[in-house]
Amino acid sequence: MLKGMKLRLYPTRKQEQQLIIMFGNDRFLWNILLAGINQRYKNNPSFKVPTNRQMDYLLVPLKAEYPFLKDSDSTSLQVVTQNLYQAWKNFFNDKTHKFGKPRFHSRKAAKQSYTGKSNVKVAAKRYVRLPKLGYVKTSSTESLKNCKVKRYTVQKEPTGKYYLSLQVEFENQELKPTGKVVGIDLGVHDLAITSDGIKYDKLQFKQLEKKARKWQSKYNRRLHGVTNIVESHNHDKHRLYDLDVQDFSNWQKARKNKAVYQAKIANQRKDILHKITTELVKNYDVIVLENLKSKNMMKNHNLANAISSNAWYMFKTMLAYKCNWYGKQLIVVDPKNTSRICSNCGKKNHNFDNLTQNQWLNIRNWTCPYCHKNHDRDINAAKNILNRGLKQTNIQLVKD
Ligand SMILES: [Zn+2]
Incomplete structure (x- = not known):
C-alpha cells in the first residue's frame, strides 16, 4: 500500500x-x-x-x-x-x-x-x-x-x-481472525512465555557477543593508549604537528570492528524478534502484555540483562505496530502479583510473602494451597496476564 x-x-x-x-x-x-x-x-x-x-x-x-x-x-x-x-x-x-x-x-x-x-x-x-x-x-x-x-x-x-x-x-493487510487470545509473560529464564505454554528462548549470541566484547576492550585499551600519546605529544611545544586520536589507525580499526559486531548482534536480535512477533500476531487476535514500567525489574540480574539488551522493549514495539497493521488487538496490563496469583482459582498464594528475592526467583513450580493446581511459574503468570487483559476489555474469561 x-x-x-x-x-x-x-x-x-x-x-x-x-x-x-x-x-x-x-x-x-x-x-x-x-x-x-x-x-x-x-x-x-x-x-x-x-x-x-x-x-x-x-x-x-x-x-x-x-x-x-x-x-x-x-x-x-x-x-x-x-x-x-x-x-x-x-x-x-x-x-x-x-x-x-x-x-x-x-x-x-x-x-x-x-x-x-x-x-x-x-x-x-x-x-x-x-x-x-x-x-x-x-x-x-x-x-x-x-x-x-x-x-x-x-x-x-x-x-x-x-x-x-x-x-x-506500508505493509498493511488485515489477517484472518483466529478466535485465539494469548497472554505473554516476560520470563526470568526465557525471553517470553505464553499462556499456551510456548517458551521463547532468551536472545543470546555467544560467539558474536564474545567478539564484540573482545573488540570493545581492545577499543578501550587503544583509546587510552592513543589519548596518552596525543596528550603528551601536544603538550610538547617543540613538536611541529598537532595529533588527534583520529590519526591512529589501530584505534580506528578497533572502533570499527566493535561497531560491526555490535551491529551484527543487533540485526540478529531484530530478525528473531520479527519472526516471533509475526508468528504471535498471525496466531492470535488479542495479545496481552504486562506493563514493564511498573515492574521493579532492575533488582533482578537476569531481568536487568533482558532490559539492557532492549529486547523486551523492541518486542513490545513490534507487537504494537504489527497488531495495528494486521487488525489485531494488543492490551497492556498492570503486572502486579501476576506471578503470585493462582490462575485457576484466582487466589493469591501467601506462602510467597516472606521469601527473599532470590528464593522467590528460584521457584519454578508451585502448587496452589487452595485449589491444589500445580503451576509452572511463568505459564501461570502469562495466564494471569491474559485474564487481566480480557477483564479490561470485557472479553470472556479463559480458564483451564
Ligand atoms: Zn488455586
Whole structure:
C-alpha cells in the first residue's frame, strides 16, 4: 500500500547551501539535456527522443565534465531523466495538445525541489537521514516507523519553508481472525512465555557477543593508549604537528570492528524478534502484555540483562505496530502479583510473602494451597496476564 506523507524540514545553514546546489543541479541537468534534444530535433525532425535509460548513460560523462553534479543524490539525476522523457512522451502522444513542448526550468521559479529514490531513514526522533545532507531535523518521525520510502522530494516553498514529501509503502493487510487470545509473560529464564505454554528462548549470541566484547576492550585499551600519546605529544611545544586520536589507525580499526559486531548482534536480535512477533500476531487476535514500567525489574540480574539488551522493549514495539497493521488487538496490563496469583482459582498464594528475592526467583513450580493446581511459574503468570487483559476489555474469561 503506497501512501503520501509530508514533513517539515529544518535544515542547518550548511544544509541549506547544499540544498541550493542540489536544486540547481537538477535544473542544470534538465536544461542541458533539453537543450541537446531541442538542437537535434531541430536538425532532424525525425530524430527520436532518447529514453530515460539512454539519457542515464550520459550521466557518467556529464558528471566528469561538470563535477558539481556529484554533489547531488545520484538517484535524483535519474528522476530528472525520467521526468524529461515523460514530458516528451506526453508532448508527442498528446492528441489534444494539452501538453506543450518541455520547457526550460528557471532558477527564479518560486518552488525549488528535487526528487530522489534513495532510502530515507529515520535516524533518531525528529531526525531523518537524507543522501548528501546527512541528519536533517524534521517534524515528527512517528508516522515513518516501519515503512519503506519509495521516493522522496525535498522542496523549498515560496514561503522559504522546507518540506520533505514522501511516497511510502506500508505493509498493511488485515489477517484472518483466529478466535485465539494469548497472554505473554516476560520470563526470568526465557525471553517470553505464553499462556499456551510456548517458551521463547532468551536472545543470546555467544560467539558474536564474545567478539564484540573482545573488540570493545581492545577499543578501550587503544583509546587510552592513543589519548596518552596525543596528550603528551601536544603538550610538547617543540613538536611541529598537532595529533588527534583520529590519526591512529589501530584505534580506528578497533572502533570499527566493535561497531560491526555490535551491529551484527543487533540485526540478529531484530530478525528473531520479527519472526516471533509475526508468528504471535498471525496466531492470535488479542495479545496481552504486562506493563514493564511498573515492574521493579532492575533488582533482578537476569531481568536487568533482558532490559539492557532492549529486547523486551523492541518486542513490545513490534507487537504494537504489527497488531495495528494486521487488525489485531494488543492490551497492556498492570503486572502486579501476576506471578503470585493462582490462575485457576484466582487466589493469591501467601506462602510467597516472606521469601527473599532470590528464593522467590528460584521457584519454578508451585502448587496452589487452595485449589491444589500445580503451576509452572511463568505459564501461570502469562495466564494471569491474559485474564487481566480480557477483564479490561470485557472479553470472556479463559480458564483451564
Ligand atoms: Zn488455586
